[in-house]
Amino acid sequence: MEALFYIGIIFVLGAFIERFSPLVYVPRVVGYLLVGLIIGPQVLGLVPQHFIEDSHIVTDLALSIIALLAGATLKAKRLNGHIKEIVLITIFQSLTTFFVVASGFIFLGDILELPMLETTIAALILGAIATATAPATPLALVHELHAKGNFTSTLLAVVAADDAISLIVFSLAVTVAVSLMQSDTYSWQTLLTTLNIVFLSVLIGVVAAFLNRGFEKLFAHHKGMETISTLGLIFVVYSLSQAWHLEPLLSAMVMGIVITNISEDFDLVEEEIDKHLAQIIFILFFMLSAMHLKLEAFFSLPLAIVAYIVLRFFGKYVGSFIGASVAKSSSNVKKYMGAALIPQAGVAIGLVLSLQERSSFEALAPMLLNIIIATTLIHEIIGPFLTRYALEKSQETAQE
Numbered sequence: 271m272e273a274l275f276y277i278g279i280i281f282v283l284g285a286f287i288e289r290f291s292p293l294v295y296v297p298r299v300v301g302y303l304l305v306g307l308i309i310g311p312q313v314l315g316l317v318p319q320h321f322i323e324d325s326h327i328v329t330d331l332a333l334s335i336i337a338l339l340a341g342a343t344l345k346a347k348r349l350n351g352h353i354k355e356i357v358l359i360t361i362f363q364s365l366t367t368f369f370v371v372a373s374g375f376i377f378l379g380d381i382l383e384l385p386m387l388e389t390t391i392a393a394l395i396l397g398a399i400a401t402a403t404a405p406a407t408p409l410a411l412v413h414e415l416h417a418k419g420n421f422t423s424t425l426l427a428v429v430a431a432d433d434a435i436s437l438i439v440f441s442l443a444v445t446v447a448v449s450l451m452q453s454d455t456y457s458w459q460t461l462l463t464t465l466n467i468v469f470l471s472v473l474i475g476v477v478a479a480f481l482n483r484g485f486e487k488l489f490a491h492h493k494g495m496e497t498i499s500t501l502g503l504i505f506v507v508y509s510l511s512q513a514w515h516l517e518p519l520l521s522a523m524v525m526g527i528v529i530t531n532i533s534e535d536f537d538l539v540e541e542e543i544d545k546h547l548a549q550i551i552f553i554l555f556f557m558l559s560a561m562h563l564k565l566e567a568f569f570s571l572p573l574a575i576v577a578y579i580v581l582r583f584f585g586k587y588v589g590s591f592i593g594a595s596v597a598k599s600s601s602n603v604k605k606y607m608g609a610a611l612i613p614q615a616g617v618a619i620g621l622v623l624s625l626q627e628r629s630s631f632e633a634l635a636p637m638l639l640n641i642i643i644a645t646t647l648i649h650e651i652i653g654p655f656l657t658r659y660a661l662e663k664s665q666e667t668a669q670e
């Protein structure tokens with residue numbers, strides 16, 4: 271009963287945000303985050319800490335669907351003629367962001383107040399996490415603004431590909447970091463383990479996608495059951511990846527990528543989710559995410575927090591511009607893609623939380639967690655405004 275009461279509060283307040291946020295020209299995502307923070311244990315305490323700690327099943331449910339939908343944006347037919355552009359923009363902005371943030375923290379090592387070895391390790395981890403972009407925020411804003419066109423499809427595709435790359439870059443960064451702390455033999459074992467995790471995560475997603483294709487034929491005359499079976503499979507894939515210590519977001523995203531390219535009816539499933547589930551998912555995910563944020567994180571290493579935000583923005587903007595220039599993209603993509611990629615939330619927090627379970631990072635993990643939590647709150651407040659600005663300047667929103 272108690273859990274239902276708090277979820278009911280979230281839904282009611284989410285409905286008010288949905289109704290009134292356009293009147294003050296505030297993206298709904300920002301409204302969800304701010305209200306979630308206010309009613310959470312950090313401010314008013316209307317929703318207690320124990321509920322937040324027990325809400326992982328809700329956030330996992332939301333993240334699994336968000337990852338599936340993000341992967342589904344990488345449909346070959348939909349991206350016809352833009353695959354080279356998406357690949358170039360994704361690679362350039364991801365790697366530029368990694369090198370800018372990592373080298374920046376090594377150069378500004380004193381702000382972390384750590385010895386050189388620990389500073390280098392922290393810089394590698396922060397650089398890897400900085401590559402990730404929050405898929406939920408662009409998806410929510412595209413949904414809110416009814417955006418459609420070349421810039422929008424390119425943005426969603428880059429976000430999906432970006433998060434897949436960030437998971438791989440992070441795994442490799444952790445491997446290098448461990449090799450700096452321990453023997454070369456262990457580093458090679460860790461590298462093989464990392465590659466095995468990536469391979470198995472991808473494999474699970476691919477197998478589930480083809481299994482879903484079989485369900486699609488079985489329920490060909492009942493689209494409701496088709497949607498339900500797809501949702502059931504994505505929950506199974508996500509939970510199995512977690513249980514087997516793989517990368518659940520990567521598995522879910524790969525499942526979405528494969529399904530949308532082999533299925534003839536997945537557009538109908540997407541439409542069902544968009545009509546009946548999307549808004550509920552976004553309300554739950556963003557309001558609960560905000561309740562996990564710790565305000566005291568702002569007072570922990572403030573210079574490091576500012577440096578991370580500035581370096582990441584520079585890396586995303588410059589990397590996107592270079593990639594778009596090499597790909598000979600439109601002027602809108604060159605000028606506004608970097609700004610649209612600023613939001614950062616669940617993936618980044620998930621990556622840094624994964625370090626808490628590694629004994630090698632016992633000393634560094636709390637500091638890295640505080641930096642990422644603080645910067646996530648800032649990114650998720652200013653990021654939606656920047657993404658909205660980029661979508662509107664692209665002239666692909668409904669009001670245009």
